[in-house]
Amino acid sequence: MKQIILLQVSGLKTHIITNGKSLPIVDDVSFDMNKGETVGLVGESGCGKSMTALSLIGLQKPAKIIGGKVIFNGTDLVSLDKKSIREYRGKKIAMIFQEPMTSLNPVMSCGKQILEAVKMQGELNGAHAKQRVIELLNLVKYPDPKMGYKSYPHELSGGMRQRVMIAMALAGKPDLLIADEPTTALDVTVQAEIVNLLKKIQQQLGMAILFITHDIGLIKQVSDKIMVMYAGQIIEEGPTEIILKSPLHPYTKALLACLPRIDEKMEILPSIPGNVPTPDNYPSGCRFHPRCSIAVEGCSVDEPEFVEVSDSRKVRCPYVHHSVA
Amino acid sequence: MLLNVRDLKTYFPGRKQYLFSKPEQIKAIDGVTISIEEGETLGLVGESGSGKSTLGKAIVNLVTKTGGTVTFKDFTDEKRWSNSGKIQMIFQDPLASLNPRMTVGNAISEVLKYHRIVPKYKIMLRVKALFRMVELSPDLIFNYPHQFSGGQRQRIGIARALAVNPELIICDEVVSALDVSVQAQIINLLKRLQVDQGIAYLFISHDLAVVRQIAHRIAVLYCGRIVEIGRTDEIISSPMHPYTQALFSVASESNSGSMSMISTEVANPANPPDGCHFHPRCPIANNSGNFIEACASIDPDLNEKSGGRMVACHQI
Numbered sequence: 158m159k160q161i162i163l164l165q166v167s168g169l170k171t172h173i174i175t176n177g178k179s180l181p182i183v184d185d186v187s188f189d190m191n192k193g194e195t196v197g198l199v200g201e202s203g204c205g206k207s208m209t210a211l212s213l214i215g216l217q218k219p220a221k222i223i224g225g226k227v228i229f230n231g232t233d234l235v236s237l238d239k240k241s242i243r244e245y246r247g248k249k250i251a252m253i254f255q256e257p258m259t260s261l262n263p264v265m266s267c268g269k270q271i272l273e274a275v276k277m278q279g280e281l282n283g284a285h286a287k288q289r290v291i292e293l294l295n296l297v298k299y300p301d302p303k304m305g306y307k308s309y310p311h312e313l314s315g316g317m318r319q320r321v322m323i324a325m326a327l328a329g330k331p332d333l334l335i336a337d338e339p340t341t342a343l344d345v346t347v348q349a350e351i352v353n354l355l356k357k358i359q360q361q362l363g364m365a366i367l368f369i370t371h372d373i374g375l376i377k378q379v380s381d382k383i384m385v386m387y388a389g390q391i392i393e394e395g396p397t398e399i400i401l402k403s404p405l406h407p408y409t410k411a412l413l414a415c416l417p418r419i420d421e422k423m424e425i426l427p428s429i430p431g432n433v434p435t436p437d438n439y440p441s442g443c444r445f446h447p448r449c450s451i452a453v454e455g456c457s458v459d460e461p462e463f464v465e466v467s468d469s470r471k472v473r474c475p476y477v478h479h480s481v482a
Numbered sequence: 483m484l485l486n487v488r489d490l491k492t493y494f495p496g497r498k499q500y501l502f503s504k505p506e507q508i509k510a511i512d513g514v515t516i517s518i519e520e521g522e523t524l525g526l527v528g529e530s531g532s533g534k535s536t537l538g539k540a541i542v543n544l545v546t547k548t549g550g551t552v553t554f555k556d557f558t559d560e561k562r563w564s565n566s567g568k569i570q571m572i573f574q575d576p577l578a579s580l581n582p583r584m585t586v587g588n589a590i591s592e593v594l595k596y597h598r599i600v601p602k603y604k605i606m607l608r609v610k611a612l613f614r615m616v617e618l619s620p621d622l623i624f625n626y627p628h629q630f631s632g633g634q635r636q637r638i639g640i641a642r643a644l645a646v647n648p649e650l651i652i653c654d655e656v657v658s659a660l661d662v663s664v665q666a667q668i669i670n671l672l673k674r675l676q677v678d679q680g681i682a683y684l685f686i687s688h689d690l691a692v693v694r695q696i697a698h699r700i701a702v703l704y705c706g707r708i709v710e711i712g713r714t715d716e717i718i719s720s721p722m723h724p725y726t727q728a729l730f731s732v733a734s735e736s737n738s739g740s741m742s743m744i745s746t747e748v749a750n751p752a753n754p755p756d757g758c759h760f761h762p763r764c765p766i767a768n769n770s771g772n773f774i775e776a777c778a779s780i781d782p783d784l785n786e787k788s789g790g791r792m793v794a795c796h797q798i
């Protein structure tokens with residue numbers, strides 16, 4: 158099958174500007190996404206996952222894109238003004254979040270909220286728009302769409318609310334859906350339901366999904382490709398199965414080793430020494446060097462490049478390239 | 483036996499359906515019997531809303547008991563032990579309850595003063611010792627709550643609980659908000675404290691892989707009732723209750739790829755199904771159109787099956 162490129166992010170730099178300081182939150186991030194592809198973005202809290210996602214559809218102060226390109230279907234979104242970006246945000250690129258309750262209006266019925274999202278697309282109104290809402294509720298497998306239309310967010314469980322959010326996000330038939338920790342607040346059984354639902358919808362509609370999570374266990378089931386982020390940079394990228402089976406970057410390796418396994422009890426769980434650095438305090442050279450078990454002298458000086466080491470595999474550490482067969 | 487919980491019930495007043503009708507009752511905990519031994523960790527798992535936090539809070543009197551008894555060691559008078567601090571509870575964000583304008587060292591001193599654990603002149607020494615116990619630098623006692631990372635906060639929460647020399651700590655989702663690496667460090671710390679000081683834990687978590695690492699036994703809560711309880715390795719290798727089976731199959735398959743699951747939504751303790759609370763979702767009760775009547779009408783008791791395993795199910 159021929160792959161068609163949907164999104165090309167290159168050299169993206171997003172800073173937060175506070176107290177006269179400009180903090181590098183997203184620092185030289187580059188990646189591609191094909192049409193209909195699912196890409197997972199993983200990393201520890203604060204590494205810049207959400208900020209990377211928001212950079213694609215429009216940021217709020219004090220964050221600002223200070224460099225790089227985000228080319229979506231041939232258009233550089235970074236160069237667009239506020240008005241033009243509205244043609245993309247919520248339409249061709251849609252986003253869902255971890256806690257739907259904070260993004261839903263508590264005093265408006267779910268049906269009305271989806272209806273507003275449909276009308277915003279500017280194509281349907283009246284009975285056709287209502288019909289579309291029911292279609293969307295069916296698409297997200299809402300058990301009783303007519304009842305769902307009338308219910309209010311607080312009357313729904315977390316899983317049902319997330320379905321409503323997904324229905325709203327799909328109103329514009331997006332080419333790219335950004336899912337920022339969409340199942341983190343849900344139970345394992347419900348989590349499985351939502352993940353399967355997203356996969357099914359993706360097959361039906363052929364949209365691409367950028368799936369953000371700190372749960373590496375979950376990423377296995379969803380994405381074709383994963384990107385591992387550390388301190389504002391992508392440090393490893395490649396096909397999901399290969400990365401999980403044979404990670405190259407010392408950070409990816411350490412992160413995978415920390416995962417508790419249900420089929421194995423360990424007396425002492427492995428962990429990564431030290432703490433995740435904050436953007437005002439990134440170490441020199443390789444940002445992982447104070448915690449890296451194989452660091453050498455040069456690591457605190459030279460900034461490693463993000464290098465392609467084999468077909469579709471990239472890593473930001475010069476000391477592990479040779480381990481690729 | 484360190485802790486004995488017998489037929490514990492906690493009902494909350496719910497919404498009124500109609501203006502003049504009686505408000506419905508939320509049966510958050512509906513007849514729970516469990517026990518914990520000295521130095522043991524009992525894992526408590528179950529989906530959101532099943533009543534895990536309520537059970538923990540009812541044990542330490544943070545919510546009112548509607549019925550049942552809780553006995554600690556041989557204290558019969560509940561007031562005596564509940565004020566002694568011998569049972570502590572820590573939460574997902576232990577510092578949320580701290581005064582943001584007080585240093586963490588002072589916050590812990592307050593606890594020591596209140597319970598008169600050590601003479602006044604030794605308080606600061608004890609606070610520093612507690613910090614060392616949780617592997618934090620004693621220099622940090624002069625910092626304020628917001629100056630700590632998630633993992634450090636959890637260590638401070640543990641230090642504060644340790645201040646009163648507890649014999650049981652109820653840990654309510656204490657590692658759920660943490661990254662895997664920090665999570666591993668906190669679990670290792672809790673395990674070490676157990677070995678060193680013989681502390682028992684009621685370890686509440688929705689993450690089965692985490693519970694696996696720390697619990698000697700696991701209790702599975704469903705809609706306010708225990709449906710299965712047994713040794714960790716046995717529960718994981720051969721879950722018996724259909725709900726436990728579903729729960730663990732989702733968890734272990736997320737380790738290996740595909741997913742199967744039980745359908746429909748989580749149970750509602752305000753309006754639980756009759757009979758076995760699990761019956762609307764139970765694959766056995768709804769087996770190929772062959773609906774089992776007893777499941778929908780009779781509430782199954784928690785019975786011993788084999789080797790200390792207790793299961794509440796008519797069909798096992």
Ligand SMILES: Nc1ncnc2c1ncn2[C@@H]1O[C@H](COP(=O)(O)OP(=O)(O)OP(=O)(O)O)[C@@H](O)[C@H]1O
Nearest residue numbers: 173182201202203204205206207208209219371436
């Ligand atoms: N408004 C803000 N002011 C200052 N710093 C901010 C602001 N918003 C985010 N940051 C910082 O930017 C960094 C990246 O944040 P981001 O939310 O992208 O992380 P994340 O990877 O999504 O983390 P999480 O897994 O916790 O959601 C963090 O260090 C955060 O503290």
Ligand SMILES: Nc1ncnc2c1ncn2[C@@H]1O[C@H](COP(=O)(O)OP(=O)(O)OP(=O)(O)O)[C@@H](O)[C@H]1O
Nearest residue numbers: 494508510529530531532533534535536537688751
């Ligand atoms: N103070 C309260 N007043 C009324 N209802 C309550 C109260 N506290 C809890 N409940 C209800 O009791 C039930 C059990 O809640 P509980 O918080 O114990 O569940 P949980 O198993 O800890 O869930 P989670 O995994 O989401 O923390 C829920 O239906 C909840 O809405």
Ligand code: SF4
Nearest residue numbers: 443446449452456474
């Ligand atoms: S560059 Fe050096 S410090 Fe960074 S990951 Fe590689 S070996 Fe470790």
Ligand code: SF4
Nearest residue numbers: 758761764777795796
């Ligand atoms: S009692 Fe019946 S409904 Fe309940 S778990 Fe057993 S088989 Fe299923």
Ligand SMILES: [Mg+2]
Nearest residue numbers: 206207208337
């Ligand atoms: Mg985020």
Ligand SMILES: [Mg+2]
Nearest residue numbers: 534535536654
């Ligand atoms: Mg809880």
